[in-house]
Structure formats: structure tokens, C-alpha cells
Amino acid sequence: MWKILGLSMLLALACRGLAGRCPQICVCDNIRRHVSCRRQNLTEVPVTIPQMTQRLDLQGNALKVIPPEAFLSLPYLTHLDLRHCQLERVEEGAFRGLGRLIYLNLASNHLSVLYQEALGGLGSLRQLVLENNQLEEIRPGAFSQLGSLGLLSLAHNSLVYLPDMTFQGLLQTRWLRLSHNALNVLAPEALAGLPGLRRLSLDHNELQTLPGEALSRPDGLVQLELGHNPLTYLGEEDGLALQALRDLALDHAALQDVGAGTFARCPHLRSLDLQSNQLGGLPPLEGVGQLRKLNLSGNPLMCDCAARPLWEWVARARVQTDGLCLEPRRLKGEALESLRAKDLYCQRQGDKQEEGEKVAPRPRAPEEDRATTPCPAACVCSPDSQHSSCENKGLRLIPSGFPNHTQLLDLRRNNFSSIPKGSFPGLAHLVSLHLQSCNITHLGPGALNGLGQLVYLYLSNNQLSGLSAAALQGTPQLRYLYLDRNHFTRLPRAALKVLPKLFSLHLEHNALQHLAMGDLAGAKGLHCLDVSGNNISHVGPGPALELEKLHLDRNQLQTVPTAALEALPALRELYLSGNPLQVLEDQAFRPVAASLQHLYLNGTRLQQISPGAFAGLGPGLRTLYLEKNQLQTLPPMDGFTRLELINLRENPFRCDCQLLPLHRWLAGLNLRVGATCEFPVNARGQKVKAATAAFEACPGWETKKGRRVPPSAQRKTRKAGGKRKQARPVKVGKARPRKRTSHI
Secondary structure: HHHHHHHHHHHHHHHHHHOOOOOOEEEEOOOOOOEEEOOOOOHHHHHHHOOOOOOOEEOOOOOOOEOOOOOOOOOOOOOOEEEOOOOOOOOOOOOOOOOOOOEEOOOOOOOOOEEOOOOOOOOOEEEOOOOOOOEEOOOOOOOOOOOOEEEEEOOOOOOOOOOOOOOOOOOOOOOEEEOOOOOOOEEEOOOOOOOOEEEEEEOOOOOOOOOOHHHHHOOOOEEEEEOOOOEEEHHHHHHHEEOOHHHHEEEOOOOOOEOOOOOOOOOOOOOOEEEOOOOOOOOOOOOOOOOEEEEEEOOOOEEOOHHHHHHHHHHOOOOOOEEEEEOHHHHHHOOHOOOOHOOOOOOOOOOOOOOOOOOOOOOOOOOOOOOOOOOOOOOOOEEOEEEEEEEOOOOOOOOOOOOOOOOEOOOOOOOOEEEEOOOOOOOOOOOOOOEEOOOOOOEEEOOOOOOOOOOOOEOOOOOOOOOHHHOOOOOOOOOEEEEOOOOOOOOOHHHOOOOOOOOEEEEEOOOEEEEEEHHHHOOOOOOOOOOOOOOOOOOOOOOOOOOOOEOOOOOOOOOOOOOHHHHOOOOOOEEEOOOOOOOOOOOOOHHHHHOOOOEEEEOOOOOOOOOOOOOOOOOOOOOEOOOOOOOOOOOOOOOOOOOOOEEEEEEEEEOHHHHHHHHHHHHOOOOOOOEEEOOOOOHOOEOOOHHHHHHHOOOOEEEEEEEEEEEHHHHHHOOOOOOOOOOOOOOOOOOOOOOOOOOO
């Protein structure tokens, strides 16, 4: 007995020694297995933390960088707090070995990029908090190994754009927080790969239009928050298609009108929050039979005869409505739903107007105090959102006198013709400037002087054919420049040289015929270039760029611009859809084979793909679009081991022996591809993957002891434990991502 007790004590002492002593600057609770090393000015993770620790608090230190395998000696860790640690970078593999971690807090640091393997090894993680950082970019695959994550918070960062498949791998995520960013664009597939998403927070961003296509991807969404975005109009064309949606918040936006059928494809909507917009009224909403609460408080409601259809619908549908009348004067402050039908009448011509009553009040920002807040007479200025709007006021000159704290200025749909020098005095804090559809033909030198904080400049749908460096002088922070739907015949080379931080350039739907990559030499930090919808027939080479996304779709390219791709070693997304390519030559994508992840070749009239056309692409490519072409066959596709999506729909495949390699490849692929047979006639309409009868007579069809055996019999043989060993098909959709070297 004494021997056993002695042995137990020796083992306990040995284990304690292996676990390491508590660092002197930390507080260790060995009973609860908690360790706190808060605010100790640590520059690295202590190496002597007890191995059995489950909760580790490192808040308020100066770690700067988390190196690879920094926590490898703490395999039992379940909670890790790294807030306020001045983190600038999390290296790939930093959390490797933390297979039991369920909570990770990286809030309030200085992270700007989230790398692909930075979160590798966290397969059990359930909550990830990345709030209050400076994130501008999320590398593809950053979340690919977080299959158990339930909550992801990216609020209070600097995200402006979400590319396709940003959140691929988050199969269990229920709540995604993207509040308080600068999101302006969501790619159509940005939210794909989130089958479990139930709540999405997109409030306090820069969305000017509803990204309906992107929002329809998580079809199980129950709660959606879109408040505090500069949305001005929602029509049926902007409508959401979310069958499960119950709660929708569109509060504190700039809505002036909402179409009757905007929410018709949200049949289970129960609560709609439209408070603090600029709505004078609302039509009876269609297709929302389960709606029970409609919040219209803080809107300048006009309670006259035009409001009667809404009043009747609210009563009939038994919808609880919050909203007070602003006009007419006799009903000011009255609750809309408390009125009677006879109260809702319009002033007839010739009737005496009540003293001080306005017939058609101008929409204004809620709670706006004009006695203390300056604002041009024709405009609306909101001190709460720091937005000012003069949209569609027939202005010929840019007004002055905006609040000096204005961050977003909306001047769309006016008639300015030209923008002279010093047009925006006193707007040093302006972040977003909207000048779309203003018939602008010229930006004069110094037009944007004083806009040192400007990040977004929208000049879409004007009459511009050129842009000088002097016109953009004084905007060193500009990152997003929209010049689409103008008359440019070439890139504004000189102007780009004065924009050192330019991230995204939009020139779609102009008159470009030749794209010279050398014109981008001054924009070395450019990551996204969109020149879709032009007449480009040739792309010339240029110096090396950091471009990651290139839109060349809907142009006149007859060949892949392979030589020009030499300058794009970091390219991840290439759009060539809608070009008359017809043929893909060998080595077409070789210059970007190491980086390319998404390739769009749909609708390119492809009839032939050379055997080596995709050389080098296999290991890294994740999505491949080949639909709507004229392909009858395909070269071997076995090299594509990481594909998550491939679309082969609407191609006239000839299901004969030449297509046997594709049939075999598809048999081992756990993805839906849409490939169907067009020939021979007896196989027409069948899936290529399932049309086994069309291939049984082909040389090389699998045999056993000299006899042909159909695939069904082969499967039975394998299940029965037969001696014949088959090569296991590659399950492309579940392939483990290969570790990639960062470009930074």
C-alpha cells in the first residue's frame, strides 16, 4: 500500500515538473487551471506556463507577433485571451497544437491582414473575436479549418470588400458580425459556404444598394441587420430572397422610398425595423403575411390621404406599427395606427390651409437641429450618421456649408458638368464622395483639394474621357476609384501616379480597346482592376504588380493574355467570361498557376481546350466556371485536387470513349457539376457521371479476370472485401488545403 502511495506521489511530482512552474509575473490557479499574465509588458508568450492550463489570459501585453507554434506546449488550452496585445501579425501555424481551444479573443489589436494558415489547427474553436482591429483583407482559406465555429465577430475593422467564398469552411457558424466596417461591395458568392448561418450583422457599413444576390446565399438566415448604411431606395429589383428570414433591421439609413414588393420573397418575415429613415410614407407591403411588427418611428410621416392604403393594410393585417405623424400640422405627433379613416384626407384646391401647414414637406434627417447644424438649403444633413445628401436636386453648382464633420457626401443625379478647383471646402473628414450620374465632363486641377481623408470616390455614369494628376492631387488616402460607365479610351496613367494607396479601380463599361498593364506602373499597390464590358482585344505586358483580382469579362479577347499575366504573380481571381476565346492553348495560365484560385471561363464560346491548357493550375484552383460553352470533351482533370466548385452546365458533351477520363474523374468527385450528355442520342440529357452504358464498350473499361464488370458490380466486390484492390477516388471537395507561402 505504502509503495503504491509513494509511486503516486513520485508520478505527481514528475508531472508537475514536466508541466513547468508558474511564471513569476503571472498568477496561476492550479485548481481551476487558469493562468493570468495581464498587463506585464510581455513581448513573447512565457515558456513555463503549466502544461495542464485550460484558460490563459494575456491581455494588455506587447506581443506584436504570434510566431508559429507559440502555444504548442499547452495542448489542454480551451480559452485564450489576447486582447490589447499590440498584435500586428499572426503567423501561419501560430495556434497549431491547440486542438481543444473553443474560445479565442484577438480583439483590439493592429491586425490588417488575416493569412491563410493563421488559424490552422483550431478544429474545435467555437468563438472567434477579431473586433477592433484594422483588418482590410482576409486571405482565401483563412477560415477553412474552423468547421466547429459558431460565432465569428469581425466588427469594427476596415473591411471594404468581401470576395467570393470569403467564409468557406464555416459549416457551423450561426452568427457572423461584420458591423462597423466600410463594406461597400459584397461579391455574389461572398457569403457562400455558410450553410448554418442564422444571424448576419452588416449594420454601420457603406452599402448604398442592397446586395441581394450575396445575401440570398445563406438561405437559412433568420435575423439580418442592415441599419446605418447609406441606402436611399429599395425596390422590387433590390428585394431579398430569404425564405427563413424573421427579423430585418433597416434602421437609421437614408431610405426615402420602399417598393411594395421589396420583401415579397421573405414570406416568414415577422419584424421589420425602418425607424429613423426619411420615409414620408409606405405602400402596403406584399407577400409578408406573417409580419407582426413594423417600426416607422423617427420618419417624417405624411398622414394624409396618401397614407390611407398603409393605414388600412396595417389594420387589416393586424400589424403593430410604431410611427408618429409629422404632417399635416393638425396631426403632428399623433400615432399613425391610432388615427381614424376620416383623419386621413388631403387638402383640396381652394381649401384654406392651416397656419404653418406644409403640403409637401422636404424629407429631413431625424432629430436634425438646423439652428446649430449647418446644411445647404437643398440638402439633408444628419449629425448622427455624419452623412449629407443633395441627391437629385437639379443642382448646377456644388453647394457649400456642409457640416465639417461630414464623412459621406451624396451628390448623385445632379448636373454639375465640371468640378472646379476647391469645390469641397471645410470637408477635411470626408471619407466617401458620390458624384454618380452628374453629367461631369471635366475635373479641374485642385478639384479635390482638402480631401485628405477621402477613401471612396464615385464618378460612375458621367461623361469623363480623361483624368489628370492635378485633379486628384490632395487625396493621398484614396483607395477606391469608380470610373465605370464613362468614355475612357485608355487607363488614366498620370492620375494613378498620385494615388499611392489605390486598392481598387473600376473602369467597366467604357471605351477601352487596348489594355496596357504598363499604365498601372504608378499604382503598385493595386489589388483589384475591373475593366469588364469594354471592347478590349489586346492586353499588353507591364511591370510586376500586386494585383489579386482582374475582371476582363465581356470584352473582345480571342486568346488568354498569357504574356500580360507574367506581371501578376499574386493573381487569385481571373474573370474572362463573355470573351470569344473559342480555344484554350497549352500553358495559357502558366504565369499565374502558383497563385490562381478562381477562374471564370463561362460563356466564352469554347470549343476546344488543349491538353496542357490548365498546366500547373491543379493544386491551387478552387473554383472553375466552364458553363455555357460549346465543349464536347475535356482534357484529363485529375490534377485538380482542391476544387470546391466546378460548373460544366450547358455544354454539348459527346459521351463516347474520348470522354471516358472525365466520366471516371466525375465518379470520384463529390461535387455537383451539371455536366450532361448531348451525344449520342440515346444518352442525351443523362448526367455524364451516371451515363455508364455509354462507356462500357470503350477500351480500358475496368475488367475482372478478362470479363467486363459494370461499376455497380465493382462496388459490390469492394464491399464484400474482394482481393482485387481499386485505387480510391480522390474526394476533391474534402481535400486538405496545402500550406501556401504568403505573398507579403
